[in-house]
Amino acid sequence: MKKFIFIFLVLTSVPFLFGGNLPVKDSPVAILIRAMKDVTFKKGDADWAAAKIGTTLNTSDEVKTGEQSIALIKFTDNSVIKVRENSSLKIYADKNKQSISKNTYVEKGTVGFNVSKQENEEFKFTTPTMVASIRGTEGFIGVLNDTSSILVVTQGLVNVLASLGLQQAGSVGAGQFAVATNNGSITISNLTVQLQNQANNIQQVTTRKVIIRTNLFNLTIEYLPAP
Numbered sequence: 001m002k003k004f005i006f007i008f009l010v011l012t013s014v015p016f017l018f019g020g021n022l023p024v025k026d027s028p029v030a031i032l033i034r035a036m037k038d039v040t041f042k043k044g045d046a047d048w049a050a051a052k053i054g055t056t057l058n059t060s061d062e063v064k065t066g067e068q069s070i071a072l073i074k075f076t077d078n079s080v081i082k083v084r085e086n087s088s089l090k091i092y093a094d095k096n097k098q099s100i101s102k103n104t105y106v107e108k109g110t111v112g113f114n115v116s117k118q119e120n121e122e123f124k125f126t127t128p129t130m131v132a133s134i135r136g137t138e139g140f141i142g143v144l145n146d147t148s149s150i151l152v153v154t155q156g157l158v159n160v161l162a163s164l165g166l167q168q169a170g171s172v173g174a175g176q177f178a179v180a181t182n183n184g185s186i187t188i189s190n191l192t193v194q195l196q197n198q199a200n201n202i203q204q205v206t207t208r209k210v211i212i213r214t215n216l217f218n219l220t221i222e223y224l225p226a227p
Contacts, residue, residue: 027058028056028057028058029057029058029059029091029093029100029102030056030057030073030074030075030076030091031054031055031056031057031073031074032051032052032054032055032056032057032063032071032072032073033053033072033073033074033080034053034070034071034072035051035053035055035070035071035072036069036071037067037068037069038065038066038067038068038069039051039063039064039065039066039069039070039071039083040063040064040066041055041061041063041064042061042062042063042064043058043060043061044060044061048064051063051071057073057091058091058093059091059092059093059094060090060091060092061090061091062088062089062090062091063083063088063089063090063091064087064088064089065083065084065085065086065087065088065109066086067085067086068085069085069086070082070083070084070085071083073091075102075123076100077100077102077116077118077121077123078116079102079113079114079115079116079123080113080114081104081111081112081113081114082111082112082113082140082202082203083109083111084109084110084111084112084202085109086108086109087106087108087109087110087111088106088107088108088109089104089105089106089107089109090104090105090107091103091104091105092104092105099120099121099122100121101121101122101123101124102121102122102123103122103123103124103125103126104124104125104126105125105126105127106125106126106127106141106142106143107127107128107143108143109142109143110140110141110142110143111125111141111142112139112140112199112202112203113125113134113137113138113139113140113141114203115134115135115137115138115156116136117135117136118135118136123135125141126163127141127143127147127149127163127180128143128147128149128163128164129143129147129149129162129163129164129180129181129182130149130151130160130161130162130163130178130180130186131160131161131163132158132159132160132172133158133159133160133161134156134158135156135157136156137153137155137156137157137174138153138154138155138156138203139151139152139153139154139155139156139158139199140152140198140199140202140203146182147182148179148180148181148182149179149180150177150178150179151177151179151180152177152191152195152198152199153172153173153174153175153176153177154174154175154191154196154199154203155174156173156174157171157172157173157174158171158172159171159172160172160178160180160186161186162180162181162184162185162186163184164182164183164184165182165183165184165185166183166184166185167184168180168185168186169186170186170188175191176188176189176190176191177189177190177191177195
């Protein structure tokens with residue numbers, strides 16, 4: 001019961017936390033609404049610390065997940081990103097008149113997104129090899145082992161730009177994916193069954209539980225199935 005009350009208070013306090021006239025660098029632009037297992041965050045030059053539900057995030061804050069861990073982050077415009085295991089990202093925000101431009105830099109790993117329709121604001125994902133401009137859509141973005149990037153779009157439309165070399169650009173629609181390589185080329189193709197299934201798993205954020213019963217206690221282990 002105590003846990004339910006705590007979560008309720010956190011979620012109903014979101015408008016208050018995001019309100020006020022503080023400068024963007026001093027006011028929260030997002031809040032952590034779920035943190036499973038090994039989720040840490042870092043503010044400026046501070047040390048990494050354990051993240052929990054209700055942790056607010058300002059511009060330049062970083063979030064990192066470990067093995068079998070996940071973090072759900074909700075922005076001021078109600079957009080939600082899902083930080084999968086072994087991922088790290090940094091959040092940037094820039095205020096322009098009455099709007100806030102948001103840019104999430106994904107250093108490594110995979111991030112699912114469900115971005116609310118952007119009227120006068122901007123929402124970008126940046127990786128070492130790609131910039132994706134999102135106006136309201138769903139999918140995921142990931143950094144591969146060779147630092148090339150993959151963008152999968154299941155709803156909406158995303159404009160992409162390679163940030164290195166040739167700096168090719170293109171538009172990725174629903175049911176398509178794009179790969180940006182280290183030489184600046186972008187390849188856009190239709191989704192494969194494997195990528196579609198991976199996108200579905202990332203958006204659902206389904207966890208499983210195993211209960212180990214002994215004579216002294218019951219141990220519940222919650223884990224993420226492989227995407």
